[in-house]
Amino acid sequence: xxxxxxICTCSILxxxxxxxxxxxxxxxxxxxxxxxxxxxxxxxxxxxxVDSIEQQKSSQSALPAPAxxxxxxxxxxxxxxxxGEVFQTNAIIPIAGIAASTLALxxxxxxxxxxxxxxxxxxxxxxxxxxALVIGGGGRDELAIAGAFAAYGFxxxxxxxxxxxxxxxxxxxxxxxxxxxxxxxxxxxxxxxTTSNGGRWxxxxxxxxxxxxxxxYYSFPSGHIASAMAAVTVxxxxxxxxxxxxxxxxxxxxxxxxxxxxxxxxxxxxxPLGLALGYMFGMIAAHPANAHExxxxxxxxxxxxxxxxxxxxLFPDGAGASFSxxx
Numbered sequence: 281x282x283x284x285x286x287i288c289t290c291s292i293l294x295x296x297x298x299x300x301x302x303x304x305x306x307x308x309x310x311x312x313x314x315x316x317x318x319x320x321x322x323x324x325x326x327x328x329x330v331d332s333i334e335q336q337k338s339s340q341s342a343l344p345a346p347a348x349x350x351x352x353x354x355x356x357x358x359x360x361x362x363x364g365e366v367f368q369t370n371a372i373i374p375i376a377g378i379a380a381s382t383l384a385l386x387x388x389x390x391x392x393x394x395x396x397x398x399x400x401x402x403x404x405x406x407x408x409x410x411x412a413l414v415i416g417g418g419g420r421d422e423l424a425i426a427g428a429f430a431a432y433g434f435x436x437x438x439x440x441x442x443x444x445x446x447x448x449x450x451x452x453x454x455x456x457x458x459x460x461x462x463x464x465x466x467x468x469x470x471x472x473x474t475t476s477n478g479g480r481w482x483x484x485x486x487x488x489x490x491x492x493x494x495x496x497y498y499s500f501p502s503g504h505i506a507s508a509m510a511a512v513t514v515x516x517x518x519x520x521x522x523x524x525x526x527x528x529x530x531x532x533x534x535x536x537x538x539x540x541x542x543x544x545x546x547x548x549x550x551x552p553l554g555l556a557l558g559y560m561f562g563m564i565a566a567h568p569a570n571a572h573e574x575x576x577x578x579x580x581x582x583x584x585x586x587x588x589x590x591x592x593x594l595f596p597d598g599a600g601a602s603f604s605x606x607x
Contacts, residue, residue: 343439343440343443344439345433345439345442345443346442346443346446346447348446350446350450350568351446351447351449351450351453352450352453354450354565354568355450355453355454355457357568357569358450358451358454358561358564358565359454359458361564361569362458362560362561362564365560374556378552378553378556381552382549382552382553383549385547385548385549385551385552386478386547386549388548389477389478389479389547389548389549390477390478392541392547392548393471393541393544393547393548396538396541396542396548397471397542397544399542400542400543406538406539406542407542409535409539410538410539410542410543411539411543413532413535413536413539414504414536414539414540414543414545417504417507417508417536417539417540418503418504418507419452419456419507421508421511422448422449422452422507422508422510422511423449423452425448425511425515426444426445426446426448426449426452427445428445429441429442429444429445429448429515430442430445430446433445440518440519443518444514444515444518444519447514447518447565447566447568448510448511448514448515448565450565451510451511451513451514451558451561451562451564451565451566452507452510452511454561454564454565455503455506455507455510455557455558455560455561455562456503456506456507458557458561459501459502459503459506459554459557460503462500462501462553463497463498463499463500463501463503464484464485464487464490464497465483465484466481466483466500467481467482467483467484467485467490467496467497468480468481468482468497468498468499468500468547468550469481469482469495469496469497469499470495470496470498470499470544470545470546470547471499471541471544471545471546471547472495472544472545473493473495473496478547478549479499479547480496481500482496482497485497499545499546499547499550500547500549500550500553501550501551501553501554501557502537502540502546502550502551502553502554503554504536504540504545504546504554505533505536505537505540505546505550505551505554505555505558506554506555506557506558506561507558508529508532508533508536508558509533509554509555509557509558509559509562510557510558510559510561510562510565511529511558511562512525512526512529512530512532512533512558512562513558513559513562513563513566514562514565514566515529516529517562517563517566517567518566533555537551
């Protein structure tokens, strides 16, 4: 019954995303007329934003449907892209930020997990909602989302929906395997069985003991959070015109994090790395390196690579800066 509920929910979300796409096309001329009535700076910014969204949507819609096996065969390339991005100088600041946030949260893990436990025990609604989120967050929800997109894609002959389904499964498998490797390396105790404040770390634990007593070793990082973040990222990247996907998805991921902490499966410091991994693998899956093998046959808007530009801008009544990302 729960799987049917999630498939129906996902189907509604898909229809809403496609409705947003249709509405954006219907009102494009009205929006442009409104934009042109603004100031010079606002006009430039707004037109750039509208054009960027339309270019992304056109690019996504022009791509062909994936082969059924691509969700598996692309995973080795995903890891190559991942490590290629991580071992670059421009990754130093993001990595430092993830490390700093993890260490900051770790320093107060004992207090935050106790506070979350008190809130959890005091609220029947928190308990019920947490149970539903945690059970689904282990992969069931992500696969239900993929199944809903796949069903819609086959029925409506929609390549974008089929591609979203394939990339959701791809990101789930890629980040899931990577998270499991990290769990088997770090061996951190979960709050359920902790014997010290913040949990004991047993690096490279005995694998027989790991399998026999998993709560003693599986806490860091959170695979639930990584999978949820990856799914949100894939769907949002494939439907850039549906602005509400990210805020709704991020809110749901935050609720999942609170649920995991409330049920004592994870410390709060397990989440920053899980979020980062989910986002990266979601972005990698949504923008595969070989997606444009036949790009010469696609419209110009679908042939563009990612371009980032930053430049000063002068106006008659002032100055400013222009920042743009073109997909």
